[in-house]
Structures are given as C-alpha cells and as structure tokens.
Amino acid sequence: MSHRRYDAEALLTWATACLQQAGAAPEIADAVAYYLLEGDLLGHSTHGLIRLLNNADWLAQGKSLNKGQPEVLAERAATALWDAKFLPGPYVMPKAVAKACEMAKQAGSGTIVVKRSQHIAALSAYLTLATEQGLVVSIMCSTPGQQAVAPYGAKQAVFSPNPLAVGVPSTEHPLLVDISLSMTAAGKVRQAKANQQRLPYKALITPDGQWSDDPLTFFQQPGAALAPLGGELLGYKGYGLTLFSEIWTMALSQYGRTQGHQDGDANSVWVQVLDPSAFGSQSQFIEEVDALFAQARAAQPIKPDKPVRIPGQQACLNKQRQLREGVEYSAATLKVMQRCAERYQQPLPEPL
Amino acid sequence: MSHRRYDAEALLTWATACLQQAGAAPEIADAVAYYLLEGDLLGHSTHGLIRLLNNADWLAQGKSLNKGQPEVLAERAATALWDAKFLPGPYVMPKAVAKACEMAKQAGSGTIVVKRSQHIAALSAYLTLATEQGLVVSIMCSTPGQQAVAPYGAKQAVFSPNPLAVGVPSTEHPLLVDISLSMTAAGKVRQAKANQQRLPYKALITPDGQWSDDPLTFFQQPGAALAPLGGELLGYKGYGLTLFSEIWTMALSQYGRTQGHQDGDANSVWVQVLDPSAFGSQSQFIEEVDALFAQARAAQPIKPDKPVRIPGQQACLNKQRQLREGVEYSAATLKVMQRCAERYQQPLPEPL
Incomplete structure (x- = not known):
C-alpha cells in the first residue's frame, strides 16, 4: 500500500x-x-x-x-514594511494577512511587504484568512538565496520560482489560485526525481542551451535552469511576471539577492488585501464573482467528461x-x- | 516600399x-x-x-x-471607483494614474478601479506617468463585451484577452512590461489574418476541440477561442491569472459581463501605484532594481548573439x-x- x-x-x-x-x-x-x-x-x-x-x-x-514578533520598519495608512528576522513563515504570514485586512477595512487596501521571513510554505494556506472576511487577497513571494529560473532567452538561472496566489470569496467556495510564474517549481522537479519520472513537459534549459524534461539535469553542476512560464516562444511573459514579483517583494523590501544570497529558503513576501465594499456593495461584488464562475463552468469542455473547474x-x-x-x-x-x-x-x- | x-x-x-x-x-x-x-x-x-x-x-x-470628466463613485484613503461614462480611454487613463500617484504619496499605495472607460489602447503608454515620479505601477484591464479566451480545459470563449502592464523606474530606463494573459491577443490574430500568415504557435482551440495556428478559425461562426497563457499543459496558470484580472477589474467595479455585454470594446480598468519610499529609501530601491536588471543581463544567453533584454x-x-x-x-x-x-x-x- x-x-x-x-x-x-x-x-x-x-x-x-x-x-x-x-x-x-x-x-x-x-x-x-x-x-x-x-x-x-x-x-x-x-x-x-x-x-x-x-x-x-x-x-x-x-x-x-x-x-x-516581526518588527515594523515603516508604515503608512495603506502600506507597511516588516522585518521578520527569520521567524518561521507560517507564523509571520497569518499576522501579515490580518494586518493587511485591518488596513483594507480602513483605507480600501492594505499592503504588507515582509523581508527575512523564513520559508512560508503553501501560499494558498493563508488566503482564506482574508476571504472568510469577505476580502480579496493576493500574495507573492521570492527567495533571495535561490537562483533557479532563467530570464527569457538565457540558459543560466537568476530568479527563484516565485509563486503568485490569489483568494476571492464567492458563495460556493473561495477562489484559491496558487501558481508559480515559471514552467514548474523546484519542489516538483525534486518530486519527479524522487519518483524517477520525467517532467510532463520540457521545463528545463540545460547549460548547453537544450530544452529538457529530465529532472536530473537540474541537480547537476552546473545545473539546468527552469524556464519562465510561456516556454520557448512565450517565455517573455513569464519573465515579465517574474520581474514583477521579484521587484514587488525584494526591491520594495530593499532586501534582494545581494543582501540575502546566503539566506537559504528564506522569503521576501508581498501581501495585499482589498475590501470590495470600498468600491461598491459587498453583495453585488459576490454576485459578480458568482456570475463569472457560472460562465466559466458553463463553457463547453474539450473533453466531455472533464468540465471546467474553478481554482x-x-x-x-x-x-x-x-x-x-x-x-x-x-x-x-x-x-x-x-x-x-x-x-x-x-x-x-x-x-x- | x-x-x-x-x-x-x-x-x-x-x-x-x-x-x-x-x-x-x-x-x-x-x-x-x-x-x-x-x-x-x-x-x-x-x-x-x-x-x-x-x-x-x-x-x-x-x-x-x-x-x-469621470465620476467618482466611491473613495477611501487608498482606493477609488470611477465611472468613466464611456469617455475615451486615453483621456481617462492619465487621470487615473495621476490620482493613484497622488494617493500613493500619501497612503503608500493608490488604487483606482474604472468602469465604462472606452478602449484604453496600449497600457504601456501610461506607465511612465508613474515611473517618472519614482513610483511603481501596475495596470490591468478587461473588456466586458468581448468573449475571446477559453477557461482552461474548455473550447468555448468566456473571457477577454486581458493585458497586465507593470512599470518600474530604474537608472537606465524604466521597466515596461505589457503582456496579455492569454497565449495571444485578438489584435495579433487580426494582424496575422491581414498578413495572410499563420500564428507562430497553436494558440487557438477550435469548436471541435483541436489546437490550431490558423487565424481564420477565430473569425468563423462559431469561432475558435484563444487559449490561456500556458497552453495545453500549463493553461491553468493563464486561466488563474485571467480570473485574477477579470475580478480585480470587473467584479471590484461591479460592472461585469452581465451589465457590459453590449459595450463593444469598452474596458474595465485597474490601476495601482506604490510609492517605494513608503517602504524604505528611494535610492536604495533604485539600487535594488538596477542590481536585479544587471544580474538578468549578465545571464548567459541561449543564442550567443541574443543577449538577455529588460522589458x-x-x-x-x-x-x-x-x-x-x-x-x-x-x-x-x-x-x-x-x-x-x-x-x-x-x-x-x-x-x-
């Protein structure tokens, strides 16, 4: 078994x-x-x-x-910078989301940027802290000590495989998006290696510039780099999204690859919460989200037995x-x- | 000629x-x-x-x-909802960016959501309005009257090909990212048709569920749908990003596909500006961005004559x-x- x-x-x-x-x-x-x-x-x-x-x-x-506790380094009505001093990420994140919720209820939006959080694990685990209050949330993070993803057109890694997560309340269940902005994440390459499997697609660029689905190339010295989302022809999109996430997390926190290159798995984090009722009625917001999900679910599937799902x-x-x-x-x-x-x-x- | x-x-x-x-x-x-x-x-x-x-x-x-002028429907310290009443997008957008900049300088961030803007054209045209002030900016938009992009796993269009743009100041030139969250945009399909060319990749899903690079399929009745960024295997990522942009623009403005399905090319828009000096020193922020770009540019290119570029x-x-x-x-x-x-x-x- x-x-x-x-x-x-x-x-x-x-x-x-x-x-x-x-x-x-x-x-x-x-x-x-x-x-x-x-x-x-x-x-x-x-x-x-x-x-x-x-x-x-x-x-x-x-x-x-x-x-x-995390230390507050700077704060305005809708933003703050925290130094987590390597407190465990799963301890820091609920506090950051809670503070962003509190700000959003006052100012309409609340943004907490956190430097030196120890690894925050699954971003999607923190989304319902906001959606259960009727708020929408986005989270991004990067890893200053990790170079695993190549810029578009390169065969050498510069960035970390940065995730973006999004949470939205709806009547049936919250929307929970949690994706990396590269073709795959390091954890999935490790998993494929452990299971002695190939990756399901060529997500790796080897040091000689070849596209590969072999997880072992990632662990060689020098190793293969992960390709940004979009791959060989559209990777400029994943590259743009990766720069976005690196800047919103590391440059805003002023703690990037220079300062944090020996910090292992520690993360720089961006948390932003918005209060839909700052823009209009909360119930109409939920109606709009419900209607959008209903339209997505009603779209004809490519495979008749695989209906469209909401993340x-x-x-x-x-x-x-x-x-x-x-x-x-x-x-x-x-x-x-x-x-x-x-x-x-x-x-x-x-x-x- | x-x-x-x-x-x-x-x-x-x-x-x-x-x-x-x-x-x-x-x-x-x-x-x-x-x-x-x-x-x-x-x-x-x-x-x-x-x-x-x-x-x-x-x-x-x-x-x-x-x-x-656009009408202000709701406002808090860091957020506002505007009704543009179908004023031309290129007239509305500079005002929205300017207001978001003003808010960001006070509250740390400023977010303007706009409904019923007539078509806003190139998002990247508005980014330097913020970056020239040393601020960072993101813009998303959607088109309530357009159904061109399929949810992941579907062969029927539900969403518009929503762009995401990001602007960041740096010493040499601003970062200007402007990408659609689908594999391609409707304008590029029209361009390929006009030039009697195939698309460079299979970005279309025909009504019988086949992947195609033929732009004519997009204009048939019923027409092919654009695939979300990521394509056949990773399209769940582009689908998640598309839901993100549809909700942040249409659900927050409470003006979605139900209300706007006859509005042609008119857009719902999200503009957010952040003030890096709300988090730390402006000059150190620029140093971080410069260092990141330098690392990206120094990465070994796949093709020796095609060095990495910054968007x-x-x-x-x-x-x-x-x-x-x-x-x-x-x-x-x-x-x-x-x-x-x-x-x-x-x-x-x-x-x-």
Missing part, C-alpha cells in the same frame, strides 16, 4: 510537539504545525508536513527565530474529504515525516 | 485634428492623439494610430463621450529612434489611417 491516512487532529498535535521539541515558543509551534498541515489538507503535498523536518531543524539550528474547488473538496477520512501521505513523504519523528522523539500517530 | 516614416509632431497635429473634427473637446482630442501615438512610438503597432479611426468614429457616433529597453529605443527619424507604418496601417484622413477631412502629413 503506497498511501496511508492519518487523523488531522492527531497530526496537528504531533507536529506541534516536534516543533516545541525543536525549541519553538508555543504560539510559533502552533502556527507552523497548523499551516503546514493546511497545505496538505488543500492538496499541496510539496508544501505540507513534508517540510516539518526542515522547519524543525531550522529552529533547532537557530536558522529560524524561535520566539518574538480552489478541488482544494476545498480535498480539505473536506481529508478532515473526514484522514490526511493521505505517500511513502516518500512518510519517510521524511518519520525522520522528523525520530529526530525530535515524537512518535508519529498511528495510521487510520 | 512597404513602410513609410512620418514626423511625430506632424502626426500628433493631424490626429488631434481628426478627433476634433469627430466632435471631441480639445483636451480629449489632445490626450487621445498623444497616447495612441505613444503606443506607436513604443512599438505597439496594434494599439497605436491604427485605432484612430475607431476612436474618431466612436466619438462621432456618440459611443464615446466627447466631453466631461522596456527595446520600447525606449524604439521611441528615441522614431522621434528622431520618424514613426514607421506598414502599408496595412497606413490604409486605415488614410480612411480616417478622408472621413474626417484632415489630409495625412507627407511622409519623410
């Missing part, structure tokens, strides 16, 4: 205990365990509890700050099912979780 | 006269002529004076409002060259401009 299922509540208790054992203050352990698990619940298995070991090790080694639809179903029936893990992920259990002397819960 | 060159100043005078003849108030004629020409200067030939005839006809037929670099060179040597037009564009000259009895200037 290749997958096993675990009770979500038991996983939360276990993960919290591992993090406390690694030295995290209680409120930090709670937040990190909760939002990593949320990544798994939504189906983002590359950004769930598979990263608990990393998060615990960073705390134990002092690469993450184990207590304290977030499957994630919300994943979460409901896994809360009910248990959270599923592959053998490869369980191996990493087991290492964490042993290192921090907190036995994994029994599978269901 | 297939291209001819014209003095920019003479074109501006000519285009302004055509628009006044079509009924535009002087300040409206000035702005529309200026920003359409700016599109040509930057190299966006599908969104330059080729659209003067349309703009003049809309004014003459009352589809564009020929005088007046906006070529556009700025185009503008300098065409201001110096004249603005170049193809025979097909000149044919449309000649029709405008005749209809509004303003003879085209002599070529250089």
